[in-house]
Amino acid sequence: MDITFSSDDLKFRDEVRLFFANAAPEASQQLINNPGTYKQGVIQWQKKLFAQGWVAPFWPREHGGAGWSATQSYIYECERVIAQAPDVVPFGLKMVGPVIYTYGNSEQKARFLPGILNGSDWWCQGYSEPGAGSDLAALKTRADRDGDDYVVNGSKIWTTYAQYADWIFCLVRTDNSGKPQQGITFLLIDMKTPGITVSPIPSINGVDSLNEVHFENVRVPRSNRIGEEGQGWTYAKSLLAHERTAIARVADSKSRLDRLRKFASCELQGGRPMIQDEEFRARFTTIEAELMALEYMELRVLAAMASNRSPGAESSLLKIRGTEIQQALHELTIELAGLYGCMIADNDTSSADIGHSFGDQARKDFMYGRAATIFGGSNEIQKNIIAKRVLGL
């Protein structure tokens, strides 16, 4: 048992460092931070990664992956955090991509994978419905066969960044006769198809990312179906484990912890920096220790995945602890900002006008961060899964 880096690993690390030093990640990150230029920033960064061949390191090499070892992925993430470089948006690269290369036919692979990799297609995830959240299998959006097409009717909800999307991958109902999990089909739908409307759902952090997507007699060619009709649930489930692993965001939390340390050395109370405040130190180091445990928990899962065992119920653990730690970090950051964590910088008044650098962002992060324990399968649902599958209860 050891994680010392081999000389090849160290060479790889230098290569990663060099890349980040030259790729100007901070410019893209700045665009990403501003809702008006968010999409532009994401795509700009993705194109740089694509050019480097690192946009989907976890994909199999034959589909454009980098074929990295678990150690290399770990090194990359560590360096990414140090460089404060953006993470990729998961919908194409981490969610639908793996489903397409695993279950899609060769025509679909040729058609969709390049756009996912080079960032020319923006994907969104159409699973949840008003009546089907935790109980996803209760979904009702219908797809009826009509000649060579499916005709889709229904509504998806909470669809993140649907307003930017070129494509949506959907779970739809093609059969009502058996168990709810049967009769679900996985469809790829062009967002420009007539009959699709997207309506925004304003959210509590004031940033528009959520939407409702309505389908009214939307014709989808049968060739856009992944795998077999009625097998969508199986395909989707295999991908959920990946999604949950990604939601742990260990690297991101490490970088937040770093920033928090810096904020705390500048934020004063009674003339003393908050980094010397006992209560703050206790909370900070609690999170630090928990994050150290999580990091190794993740490495263990990555190692298992590298030896071709798919992440099973362990990914639920990662999701639970990862999101709890994210929320603890959000909480400590906004509380460090004190009353400035309550302020809103907008078109009329900037953070600089008010005189506080991180309060406004801390508030947005805190508010949106409440969703981390809800999406990707809520933490309560993850606990149910662990109780059943791991503990056999």
Add this chain to the structure above:
Amino acid sequence: MNFSLTEEQQILQDSAARLVGQSYPFERRQRDVSSATGFDPELWKQFADMGWLAIPFREENGGFGGEATELMLLMEEMGKGLVAVPYLATVLLFGKLVEAGTEGPLRDDLLTRLIAGQLQGSVAYMERQARYTLNDTCTRASQTPTGFRLSGEKTMAFNGPAADKLIVSARTEGGQQDEWGISLFLVDATAPGLELTSYRLMDGQRAAKVLLNDVQVKSGQLVGQENKGAALLQGVINNALPGLCAEALGLMTHLTNTTIEYTKVRKQFAVPISSFQALQHRMVDMFTACEETRSLVYRSVCSADKPDSQEHLRNLHALKVITGRRGKRVGNDAIQLHGGMGITDELDVGHYVKHLMVLNSLFGDADYHQQQLATLSLSV
């Protein structure tokens, strides 16, 4: 021992509950907070007509002579209905400072107008570097032949944008952290050299950054005694804390009740999600949090007649610790149990949570007060 209300107190509670329950739907509140001042002047007038602006002032000043109990009752109902009015800023801070620190015709004039709903006030004490310490004050007041000249910057004056008058803290003597040497001044919102930058807080209320560029004040504008402003301000803040936490309690109570109701109607897996024990226990915790907070609100109301006693101060710190900690849990759980709905701006849940967060970080958060409590309880 008696925790029941007098008939008059009962009437006050009922009328506040009626206003909140019947004529203040959430849509109206949302409209109010999107206005330039963050509240509806009509509603403020209604508060005046009901006599609520008079509650904390002494009878000889035209007030109701109300004690902590009356304030608690009113503010808990305000919390339940998420009522957006600058009660804290104008009445409990500005008004009470005026009552304690001015006299004669000036006081009569200001309080009469305030109680009639015709005067808005704001207290500008907070500075960028101070965080929760009141004493940490850099703004300077230098002597002039006729009074003082104020220079400095205050970062967050609640209700600043609507205020006709402000009370500003500034250093007349002493070092940056000293309690001694801080004085309070009454300043017109239109005074030359005073510059306000208005902004919104997450709960919709308005605050201002206040720049003081050589603002001239006369000695008659001194509020309280020279150099003793910090103690005066701290006393007024302490007085406001039980009411503030009662408002937080109202918010927590609403969040708990809405969550219980929602889980009874939201179905997943063909059953109401309220049938899941994991969620039932969470809601029991929310309920318990409200009861714990209520107990400490009562406790500090009961000791409020001995405002300077160690006992009362301990009660106040404990109250802020528990309201802060439990409030945070209740807010988080309310969102969590609503699932995706809890993340929307449309539902009132997020708005209650935000106001609760503002209240809990006003005048020191739970961590801050825990350290204050430790200083009192564990001094060696």
